[in-house]
Amino acid sequence: AQSVTQPDIHITVSEGASLELRCNYSYGATPYLFWYVQSPGQGLQLLLKYFSGDTLVQGIKGFEAEFKRSQSSFNLRKPSVHWSDAAEYFCAVGRAAGNKLTFGGGTRVLVKP
C-alpha cells in the first residue's frame, strides 16, 4: 500500500530565510507526487506536481520540489519565505489509475517576523 511521511509536524522559520519541507513516500511503481498548501480557513491549493521528466519541478508562489527516486523523497523548497507562506503543507502520492491521493500528515509552517 502506498504511504506518505512528512517527518516534521511543525517548522518555524524567519521571514526571508529559506524553507525545506521533507516528504518521503512508499509506493510500488512510478509515483505521481503533489504538494498542496492549506492556508488558515482555506481549502487546499495545488503548489506543484511531478509525473515524469525533469526531477526538479517549479510551482506557484516561488516553490520548487525535487524528486529523488533513490531516496523516495519529494522535498519542497523555497529560497526566501514571506509571512504569507505561513500555512499547512501536505505532500501526496497518487496511483496510476485514478486521481485518488494518499496524503501525508502535513507540516505546519510558522513564519517569524
Next chain:
Amino acid sequence: GAGVSQSPSNKVTEKGKDVELRCDPISGHTALYWYRQSLGQGLEFLIYFQGNSAPDKSGLPSDRFSAERTGGSVSTLTIQRTQQEDSAVYLCASSSGQGSSYNSPLHFGNGTRLTVT
C-alpha cells in the same frame, strides 16, 4: 461556479443524529472526491465519483457513511447515527479529467467542520 462550494461550513450535532454534508463541484467537473481531515491528521480518502457512479468507495469507514451524486453535479455525504469520532473537517474536491488523467488537478472546497457532541 467559481470554485467548489461546500455547505454548511460548520455543523454541530448531537451524538446519534444523522447529518448531511453537501458539495457543489466546479461546473463541468466529472470527478468528485470526499476526504476527511481529523484534528492533527492528514487527509483520509473516503469516496470517489466519476459522473454519478462511485467506482471507489473503499475509504468509507463504516456502513454509517454513504454518499451519492446526482446529475453528475451535486454530491451529498450522509453520516447516520453520528459518533464523537466522526468529528472532523470533511473536504470535497473535483477535477475536470477522467480518473486517470493527472493533468487535471484537484480543486478543493473549504470543507465542512463537523462537531459531534
